[in-house]
Amino acid sequence: LVFACYLWSADDLSWLGIDGGLGVMSKIGLAISVGVVAGIGINTAHELGHKKIEFERRLSKWALAPSFYGHFYIEHNRGHHVRVATPEDPASARFGESFWRFLPRSVVGSLRSAWRLERARLERLDKPVWSVHNDVLNAWAISVALYAVLLGVFGLSIAPYLVIQAVFGFSLLEAVNYLEHYGLLRQKTAKGRYERCSPAHSWNSDHLVT
Numbered sequence: 001l002v003f004a005c006y007l008w009s010a011d012d013l014s015w016l017g018i019d020g021g022l023g024v025m026s027k028i029g030l031a032i033s034v035g036v037v038a039g040i041g042i043n044t045a046h047e048l049g050h051k052k053i054e055f056e057r058r059l060s061k062w063a064l065a066p067s068f069y070g071h072f073y074i075e076h077n078r079g080h081h082v083r084v085a086t087p088e089d090p091a092s093a094r095f096g097e098s099f100w101r102f103l104p105r106s107v108v109g110s111l112r113s114a115w116r117l118e119r120a121r122l123e124r125l126d127k128p129v130w131s132v133h134n135d136v137l138n139a140w141a142i143s144v145a146l147y148a149v150l151l152g153v154f155g156l157s158i159a160p161y162l163v164i165q166a167v168f169g170f171s172l173l174e175a176v177n178y179l180e181h182y183g184l185l186r187q188k189t190a191k192g193r194y195e196r197c198s199p200a201h202s203w204n205s206d207h208l209v210t
Helices: 002-009 024-049 054-064 072-083 099-124 135-154 156-180
Strands: none
Touching: 002 024, 002 135, 002 156, 024 054, 024 072, 024 156, 054 072, 054 135, 072 099, 072 135, 099 135, 099 156, 135 156
16 A cells, blocks of 8 residues: 555656656556455454454454454344344345445445444443544544545545545445345344354355455
């Protein structure tokens, strides 16, 4: 990401055999390439977020910083895992729903859910929502600090490309979310609660190669 910021802002890339700086289309292509890395970073953050060691959970927030998707740290573990394959889960695609309808619903719904979950947790602990104890704000603060440093060093001209790589990165995550549970629904039991989640509620191909 840092090297990409240099390439976006440099006026003389003759040492790379380029006359002047990158053109707009090349900068957009580079942003998409970096966005792929950001998307892989979210996948890494997903695994780290499940760890019991505090340091590894902190690394999860750092891995989410380039894509500005820090709230995923809260929503995935405490929201999605509980409500997966139910109408209450924004990250579970409904039957017949296109990806382009699912994408904004999942992005906005996951953000709202993460905030509600963290607010409820802090209220139980009798701590203020707008404080350093809020994990959503903590995760976003890392992104803000990262972007502020990059913009301060390389200039405001890189801002559109930072946005492109972030949006592309979290869209890759949402594409996976769309596929994983598309059209699958957990049924309610006689007690009015949803049945336990099982392999039937995810489109998995659990084989060595896949």
